[in-house]
Amino acid sequence: MSLAGKVALVTGAAQGLGKAFSEALLKRGAKVCVTDVKISQGEATVADFQRQYGSDKAMFIKCDVASADEFERTFKVLLDNFGHLDIVVNNAGILKEHDPIRTISVNLGGVMTGTNLAIKALSKEHGGRGGLIINIASVAGLTAQAYFGPAYTGTKFGVVGFTRCWAFNPHIEKMGLRFAVLCPSFTKTDILNSMDALYIDDAHKLVAQLGINPVSTVVDGFMELVDNEQCNGAVVTVTSKEGIVYHKQPLAPSKM
Ligand SMILES: NC(=O)c1ccc[n+]([C@@H]2O[C@H](COP(=O)([O-])OP(=O)(O)OC[C@H]3O[C@@H](n4cnc5c(N)ncnc54)[C@H](O)[C@@H]3O)[C@@H](O)[C@H]2O)c1
Ligand SMILES: CCCCC[C@H](O)/C=C/C=C\C/C=C\C/C=C\CCCC(=O)O
Numbered sequence: 001m002s003l004a005g006k007v008a009l010v011t012g013a014a015q016g017l018g019k020a021f022s023e024a025l026l027k028r029g030a031k032v033c034v035t036d037v038k039i040s041q042g043e044a045t046v047a048d049f050q051r052q053y054g055s056d057k058a059m060f061i062k063c064d065v066a067s068a069d070e071f072e073r074t075f076k077v078l079l080d081n082f083g084h085l086d087i088v089v090n091n092a093g094i095l096k097e098h099d100p101i102r103t104i105s106v107n108l109g110g111v112m113t114g115t116n117l118a119i120k121a122l123s124k125e126h127g128g129r130g131g132l133i134i135n136i137a138s139v140a141g142l143t144a145q146a147y148f149g150p151a152y153t154g155t156k157f158g159v160v161g162f163t164r165c166w167a168f169n170p171h172i173e174k175m176g177l178r179f180a181v182l183c184p185s186f187t188k189t190d191i192l193n194s195m196d197a198l199y200i201d202d203a204h205k206l207v208a209q210l211g212i213n214p215v216s217t218v219v220d221g222f223m224e225l226v227d228n229e230q231c232n233g234a235v236v237t238v239t240s241k242e243g244i245v246y247h248k249q250p251l252a253p254s255k256m
Pocket of ligand 1: 036063091138186191
């Protein structure tokens with residue numbers, strides 16, 4: 001399916017998975033706003049995208065997702081430049097167990113702020129064209145592991161619950177929105193080098209058991225969620241053993 005005419009915003013997209021998701025959207029014809037706290041890396045990523053896909057296809061905005069003001073300004077600048085928005089990917093995340101409050105502010109607060117701003121910008125009830133909000137959690141948001149980052153795990157469980165709850169909102173059809181959560185297992189990006197010393201030996205044991213995804217498989221899982229237009233509230237894991245798998249909630253939600 002072509003994404004020509006669609007506009008996407010991806011947080012934490014200067015490198016790693018966010019950069020790879022952005023490039024997958026560009027390859028399918030979308031315009032992408034790359035946002036990140038890393039200014040020079042974000043600008044270099046966008047310069048590279050503009051060379052490959054066209055100078056009007058990508059832009060960079062510096063945005064710390066933990067700052068509600070900066071995030072709000074980012075949406076404004078994007079809309080002023082690209083005119084509309086169709087896809088928001090709340091991808092930015094950190095693994096810093098020594099700073100649980102920052103971990104909550106970025107991994108969960110950033111996803112909540114980004115989702116709330118996305119709802120305002122995309123919802124047909126607010127003058128938007130409808131669209132898709134994909135929040136990036138982790139398999140650690142569905143299954144807690146012994147000694148693997150409790151603060152990180154808590155935030156990722158939060159991302160799954162927060163997003164599923166929005167997907168069950170009874171007004172979702174009128175809003176024209178679709179929500180999805182992507183839960184990758186270990187994937188070869190720089191985040192693997194950021195684990196706190198206390199957890200690193202156990203993390204290595206987990207990696208030996210579970211394996212590591214190449215970025216490309218996680219991008220396949222991401223594009224599955226973009227393309228599955230019938231699906232609202234999908235939670236998909238990407239693991240090196242089982243590939244791309246959809247997950248239901250352990251208990252069904254109550255009927256309205
Ligand atoms: N790589 C993995 O093993 C793995 C597995 C599961 C889930 N994830 C999740 O995928 C997402 C992307 O991770 P990655 O592996 O690409 O990591 P990464 O460290 O390579 O990239 C993360 C990006 O987020 C940016 N960032 C950090 N704090 C930010 C903030 N406050 N505001 C805006 N940008 C910020 C960083 O500058 C960086 O560019 C994260 O949410 C992570 O939790 C990663
Ligand atoms: C089962 C939990 C999986 C959680 C994945 C999580 O969302 C992201 C984790 C990020 C970092 C993990 C940190 C360290 C891993 C340890 C070693 C990496 C070894 C790298 C290599 O062998 O190349």
